[in-house]
Amino acid sequence: MLKNIKAVIFDMDGTLIDSMWLWKTIDMEYLKRFGLTLPEDLQDEIEGMSFSETAAYFKKRFNLLDSVETIKDEWNKMAWSYYIEKVTMKEDAHQFLSHLKHHGYKTGIGTSNSKELVTLVMNKFKIDHFFHSIRTSCEVAKGKPSPDIYLQVAKDLMVLPEECLVFEDVPMGIMAAKNAGMKVCAIYDDFSKNITDEKIRLADYYVNGYTDVMELIRNEA
Structure with a gap:
C-alpha cells in the first residue's frame, strides 16, 4: 500500500x-428554522461540496435571505458542541x-x-x-x-x-x-x-x- x-x-x-452522521441532523435543524423539511436528495446533492459551496447551494435552493457567510457562521455554531462532546x-x-x-x-x-x-x-x-x-x-x-x-x-x-x-x-x-x-x-x-x-x-x-x-x-x- x-x-x-x-x-x-x-x-x-x-x-x-x-x-458524518451529525450533518444530516444539523441540516434538518437549520431548515426547520425556515419552516422547511429536509429533501431526500439533499445529502447526495451536496456531497463533496466545500463549506462555502454548500452554503451557496442552500441559499439558492431554499431562497434564503441570509448571506453565505451568515449561513456558514450558523452551521459552525450549530456543529460546535457536537464536535466537542460527541465526535x-x-x-x-x-x-x-x-x-x-x-x-x-x-x-x-x-x-x-x-x-x-x-x-x-x-x-x-x-x-x-x-x-x-x-x-x-x-x-x-x-x-x-x-x-x-x-x-x-x-x-x-x-x-x-x-x-x-x-x-x-x-x-x-x-x-x-x-x-x-x-x-x-x-x-x-x-x-x-x-x-x-x-x-x-x-x-x-x-x-x-x-x-x-x-x-x-x-x-x-
Missing part, C-alpha cells in the same frame, strides 16, 4: 473522525499517524469542512503536529470531485500526485483524489455503508478501518 508513496493525505470527516477519532487512526511520522512520510489533510471546525478537531485530539499541510476546499477554486484540494495539498508537500496515497470515505472524495492522479484507499464509515460497493469500485484499496491498514503494513514489511 505504501510502496513508492512519499505522502499520505486524509479527508477529515468520516475518514479520520466519526462525524470521536476513528479507531487506530492515531496509531497510523504515528507510524507515518516515525517513518518520515509527509502528511496532509484536504477537507470540505470549515477552517474553524478543522482547527477545533486538531486541538481537541492534539493531532495538528502530525500534518505538514491542512487545507479546506474553501481555499481552492472547486470542491470535490474536482482535484483542486488534493493537488493543492500535494503542492504544499512538494510531492508529485502519483507519489500520494489518499484516504477517503465517500465517492466524490475518492473521485477527487483519482482525478488528481493519486492512489486512493476508501475506508468504511457508517454514513456511507449503503454505497460500499461503489467505494470499492472507485478506489484502489478498501479497508474497514485503520486496524486493517496497520495489519496490511505489517504483512508488507
Whole structure:
C-alpha cells in the first residue's frame, strides 16, 4: 500500500473522525428554522461540496435571505458542541499517524469542512503536529470531485500526485483524489455503508478501518 508513496493525505470527516452522521441532523435543524423539511436528495446533492459551496447551494435552493457567510457562521455554531462532546477519532487512526511520522512520510489533510471546525478537531485530539499541510476546499477554486484540494495539498508537500496515497470515505472524495492522479484507499464509515460497493469500485484499496491498514503494513514489511 505504501510502496513508492512519499505522502499520505486524509479527508477529515468520516475518514479520520466519526462525524458524518451529525450533518444530516444539523441540516434538518437549520431548515426547520425556515419552516422547511429536509429533501431526500439533499445529502447526495451536496456531497463533496466545500463549506462555502454548500452554503451557496442552500441559499439558492431554499431562497434564503441570509448571506453565505451568515449561513456558514450558523452551521459552525450549530456543529460546535457536537464536535466537542460527541465526535470521536476513528479507531487506530492515531496509531497510523504515528507510524507515518516515525517513518518520515509527509502528511496532509484536504477537507470540505470549515477552517474553524478543522482547527477545533486538531486541538481537541492534539493531532495538528502530525500534518505538514491542512487545507479546506474553501481555499481552492472547486470542491470535490474536482482535484483542486488534493493537488493543492500535494503542492504544499512538494510531492508529485502519483507519489500520494489518499484516504477517503465517500465517492466524490475518492473521485477527487483519482482525478488528481493519486492512489486512493476508501475506508468504511457508517454514513456511507449503503454505497460500499461503489467505494470499492472507485478506489484502489478498501479497508474497514485503520486496524486493517496497520495489519496490511505489517504483512508488507
